[in-house]
Amino acid sequence: MERKQVWAGVSLGGKYTGDSALAIYSNGQILIVQPDEGVDSDAFSTQVIEQFAPEIITIDAPITIPGALTKTSGCFDYHFRQADKECGCISPMIIGGRTARAIELKSVWEKLGKEVYETSPRLLARDFGLREMGYRKTGLHLRNCAALLKASFNPDINLAERDISNWTRLDALLALMTAMKIETKTATSIGNPEEGLIWV
Numbered sequence: 001m002e003r004k005q006v007w008a009g010v011s012l013g014g015k016y017t018g019d020s021a022l023a024i025y026s027n028g029q030i031l032i033v034q035p036d037e038g039v040d041s042d043a044f045s046t047q048v049i050e051q052f053a054p055e056i057i058t059i060d061a062p063i064t065i066p067g068a069l070t071k072t073s074g075c076f077d078y079h080f081r082q083a084d085k086e087c088g089c090i091s092p093m094i095i096g097g098r099t100a101r102a103i104e105l106k107s108v109w110e111k112l113g114k115e116v117y118e119t120s121p122r123l124l125a126r127d128f129g130l131r132e133m134g135y136r137k138t139g140l141h142l143r144n145c146a147a148l149l150k151a152s153f154n155p156d157i158n159l160a161e162r163d164i165s166n167w168t169r170l171d172a173l174l175a176l177m178t179a180m181k182i183e184t185k186t187a188t189s190i191g192n193p194e195e196g197l198i199w200v
Contacts, residue, residue, distance in 0.1 A: 016038055064195060
């Protein structure tokens with residue numbers, strides 16, 4: 001029996017603001033979904049994960065905290081992880097609520113048997129040259145960035161460009177692309193594995 005290939009990328013926004021999104025790859029098709037404003041996005045995300053059952057999930061929020069806080073050997077910074085410093089990412093402690101939600105989601109999804117990794121769409125956007133194309137600026141820039149990402153996929157993969165209708169959805173797609181790189185062992189990890197890695 002052929003192994004089912006399902007992976008997911010999650011862009012985590014506010015809990016009830018409607019600015020979270022998930023991109024799911026399932027056997028040759030990519031679907032991007034987003035909760036409505038007022039819906040609990042964490043519960044929505046878990047429902048989608050349960051429905052599609054991805055093996056690998058990447059999320060664009062911190063799923064660990066600085067090692068000094070957990071008394072990790074050799075870690076002395078209470079504000080930034082090594083990965084944050086190397087990537088130029090914001091401290092997980094500044095966005096404490098989002099970090100706590102991401103850590104909780106990781107725990108929930110791992111109990112469902114999933115592999116969960118932290119990623120940074122901004123870094124993958126840089127690798128694709130999206131910054132020079134106006135990454136996270138206007139609607140026209142969004143369409144150009146979406147078209148470039150769609151063109152980067154194997155033409156046999158079904159992805160409707162209209163599904164990349166906002167920057168959150170594009171970030172979810174970038175997160176999914178990292179999940180696919182992890183599956184194919186072409187992703188790069190950044191940081192201290194004892195403290196927490198960011199994958200690109």
